[in-house]
Amino acid sequence: MQTILRKGPFVAAAACLVLLALIVARKRPPDFGTLAAFPWSGFKTIFISILLEAVPFVLLGVLVSALLQVFVSERTVRRWTPRHPALGVLFACTLGIVFPLCECGMIPIVRRLMRKGMPVYIAVTFILAGPILNPVVYASTFAAFRSHPEMAYSRMGLAFLVAAAIGLLVRAFVRRSPLKREHPGLASGADEGGGGRHDHGRSARGAAHVHGAPGSGKLAATFGHASDEFFEMGKYLLIGAMLTAVIQSAVERESLAAIGQGAWSSHLFMMGFAYLLSLCSTSDAFVASSFASTFTSGSLLTFLVFGPMLDLKNTLMLLSVFRVRFVLALAALLAAAVLTGSRLFELYVLN
Template sequence: MRMAASLKVLTFLVPCAFLVPVIITLAPDLNQVRHSEALQNIKTVFVSIFLEAVPFLLMGVFLSSLMQWFVSEEMVRRLTPKHPVGGVLAAGLLGIIFPICECGMIPVVRRLMHKGMPVYIAITFILSGPVVNPIVFTATLLAFPNHPEITIARMGLAFAVASAVGGLVYLFVKRNPLRGPKIAAAEVKTHPGFKMALSPDHDSHSHTHAHDHSHGISDGHHHAHPKNWRSFFIHAGDEFVDMSKYLVIGALITACIQTFVSRSDLIALGNGPAASYVFMMGFAYVLSLCSTSDAFVASAFSHTFALGPLISFLVLGPMLDFKSTLMLLSTFRTRFVIGLSLAIIALVFAGSWVVNLWLWG
């Protein structure tokens, strides 16, 4: 084991050694780049996105670890509505009780799915939770004090899109979409609402981290020892490292796009009825803002675009942006994420168009 670890270190250090003379040669140019305005802007935007998202990611990670300790498969099955329609509607409103940002939603839902939550309910919660909650409701009202209809339309459309996508997943997804060992989805016959549930022992084998159960983390059939807080923080740390690397990559790429693509050029692309929707939805995807602050960015475009494109920005962003796409890909299979993304984009586009016709007559 030690020999293998040493070989890995050498494999990394040897190429780095060849980079030293190159770096020394380019040192003056690199120093100019380091102090350039573009790089300073990238650093500023990156840090702002990262610091904005980390508290919510930590919240989700700790909540996920608490669920690993205290929530068993039996509890999840007992609390899940048996009828799929009831399950989708309940999941769509669950964000009112658990107001978690999209950055912290993935680890929580992944834990619930390992505990036995059906995938269609989990996806509905992922999509609606970051929007349909009191924090985002209040922030949107503050951002658009003269247009309360935007807040109502945002909440209503987000709930409708999330519920519709959940229904589509229930109807068409027959296999377990989680990444991990290729274990077929088990049909839980004692619970008709479980169109898609994991096997009871799946939690201890398919988790992306090979946790040692000797630490006392629950395997779903019994609770961890309540005094073993070390295992709790080990689990939370593993979850945080697994999710944060995708957040860092997404925040960095988003910062580069915001730096090198001017907003005026982007607005020029949105000159047109349909193009304005496409622009605002693409803008939401690229900016990767937190759902608690994106309304204030959208309000800056209130004199440029109609209400429909603004609502498409406010609904799509929390459901699907660059960093959340990477997190989804780390949890679900690629084909599932692609289909999910296409369904979200199509429904948000059509829904915001209808809402705009309704608001503007």
């Protein structure tokens, strides 16, 4: 079982690369009976669009993560991090304004900050709030719901409440670090020393870092860390993008929209829909607004809050960083909090 879990992502990533090569070459896959009836054209479009949408944010995220690794010491992170829980939650929520990234770009940054001393509850709050509580997402939501600006305000408010509540629960009940064991390629022998003085003696990058000039050494270390993290996180992004493209291609959206105005069923449907679509938080508001005439405002709010916090590709990336039990517990808490909160907002704010 451990061999399957260890080798599985690489096999799936290789399959994604083969599909990507077929797309670039504009060739149809071989005819294997029922596979010929699969809507390959739609699959290719969705797969490429997800990658084009997510990769820039992943690149930005791993670059910021590498800069934090090389230039920010553990002592600095601990000095900036508030000790009071309430202030810590506020600090995590406002980090989204400083790092206005998609959920794909958050995870490398959070992993690096946690390894430099950031408490788990602040890191989790940042993962949940960051993709929504930033000016780019607010502007896109306001533009998509110009006739209903309360959707933009409600999205920001519910995201803050859910992220803060789960962050405080994590602080109260999580005592051990939920991080997985560090990948050898990402290990740094002297994180505590800060300032980028790390032992990379096994590679040419390490030699340049140790023996070269300080400026060039830090630059080489930055790109080395960024490339390591990009290839580690990228394989999970490829798997998530491929699965999402398959689901979106095989299921007709018109038939899914028939659920309509159910009090709870519409919320559950939009939660699952957001999870499977795996849209970027900067563009999902335009998809949600297309369902405004058939779905309740509360269920649209569920879509807008739950999707950026937890979706298919982001789950795979979380599993690459955190332990499975922690991710499952986080997903259950998140689903319950968003479902309850969006229903309350629908009853008392949006109507």
